[in-house]
Amino acid sequence: MKKWLISAGxxxxxxAMLPLDSRRAGRTAENLRHNTQxxxxxxxxxxxxxxxxxxxxxxxxxxxxxxxCELIACYNxxxxxxxxxxxxxxxFEFELNKMHYLFPNGYWGTAPKKLWYFxxxxxxxxxxxxxxxxxxxxxxxxxxSCGIISFWNNKRSTAKLHGHDFFSxxxxxxxxxxxxxxxYVYNLYGGDxxxxxxxxxxxxxxxxxFIIGYIFEGEIH
Numbered sequence: 014m015k016k017w018l019i020s021a022g023x024x025x026x027x028x029a030m031l032p033l034d035s036r037r038a039g040r041t042a043e044n045l046r047h048n049t050q051x052x053x054x055x056x057x058x059x060x061x062x063x064x065x066x067x068x069x070x071x072x073x074x075x076x077x078x079x080x081x082c083e084l085i086a087c088y089n090x091x092x093x094x095x096x097x098x099x100x101x102x103x104x105f106e107f108e109l110n111k112m113h114y115l116f117p118n119g120y121w122g123t124a125p126k127k128l129w130y131f132x133x134x135x136x137x138x139x140x141x142x143x144x145x146x147x148x149x150x151x152x153x154x155x156x157x158s159c160g161i162i163s164f165w166n167n168k169r170s171t172a173k174l175h176g177h178d179f180f181s182x183x184x185x186x187x188x189x190x191x192x193x194x195x196x197y198v199y200n201l202y203g204g205d206x207x208x209x210x211x212x213x214x215x216x217x218x219x220x221x222x223f224i225i226g227y228i229f230e231g232e233i234h
Contacts, residue, residue: 017134041108048101063203082186083123089188093159095234125163138230145223149215157192160228164218
């Protein structure tokens with residue numbers, strides 16, 4: 014596993030970037046300042062990446078309304094598992110560790126299959142699944158639990174490049190809580206102000222194409 018950096022004061026990581034990345038290093042530091050100020054004292058699980066203050070925050074050069082779903086899902090899961098981390102810090106760590114999908118400006122968001130780097134660093138034990146039906150079966154755990162799901166926004170692929178079908182209407186990543194026979198899904202839609210309640214987690218992606226799902230093993234709060 015690669016070293017995962019978490020400290021805003023870890024100047025050695027920024028200094029280690031190639032000279033051509035100096036602008037990117039400055040942007041990473043500036044985004045942390047901006048996002049910390051914009052997020053303020055917000056508390057609780059996050060919903061609605063197109064609502065304030067989330068839509069005014071940045072990942073790379075784009076607002077979270079465009080590319081922030083993986084960040085929101087990871088923060089929500091960490092919060093449900095009782096981890097002590099702020100949302101601006103989550104964004105900073107993903108930028109610092111170059112988790113952007115394809116392009117460093119953040120246009121394509123974050124690669125869902127790389128989220129485990131964050132989970133490992135923050136002691137979030139998990140099981141992952143690449144099949145939607147298999148995931149839905151295991152998501153109904155014996156006790157309350159939480160997880161993260163990623164899926165393409167289109168039911169069918171529309172274009173491919175070098176075998177990858179990411180030009181398919183984009184992808185979306187959400188977090189959920191399983192409790193008392195119901196799934197509470199956060200940020201399923203960009204304008205949501207609260208969790209969507211589903212009887213079956215497959216309802217979140219039944220019209221889409223499943224990418225990957227994570228089910229966490231820890232006690233939820």
